[in-house]
Amino acid sequence: MxxxxxxxxxxxxxxxxxxxxxxxxxxxxxxxxxxxxxxxxxxxxxxxxxxxVNPSEVAGWLNKDVWSWFNASHDNILAQLESASKGIGSGALFS
Structure with a gap:
């Protein structure tokens, strides 16, 4: 394979x-x-x-597509954490 x-x-x-x-x-x-x-x-x-790799501790020169992919989930996770903190106890953190 x-x-x-x-x-x-x-x-x-x-x-x-x-x-x-x-x-x-x-x-x-x-x-x-x-x-x-x-x-x-x-x-x-x-x-x-x-x-x-910690997304907040990365530097270098890559094309924009790589950085967009690299940061995409990190941004989504931060948004989910922020949203979840407003409604603690209302359900699962990650769906």
């Missing part, structure tokens, strides 16, 4: 973006170690790296 298909099928990954050949930016609701465990069996041991 190709890596792109593996990532598309991986239930631990909610979104992905490939800004450069061989580079995947992944969004996942799970923690880093749970996400890593989902890759066991695809890669031989010691041949991949996952790193958590």
């Amino acid at each position: 190709q890596l792109a298909q593996f990532i598309k099928d991986n239930r631990k990954i909610s979104q992905f973006y490939t800004p450069f050949s061989g580079t995947y930016l992944l969004k996942s609701p799970t923690d880093l170690f749970d996400l890593q465990a989902s890759f066991v069996g695809y890669f031989p041991p010691d041949l991949f790296v996952l790193a958590k």
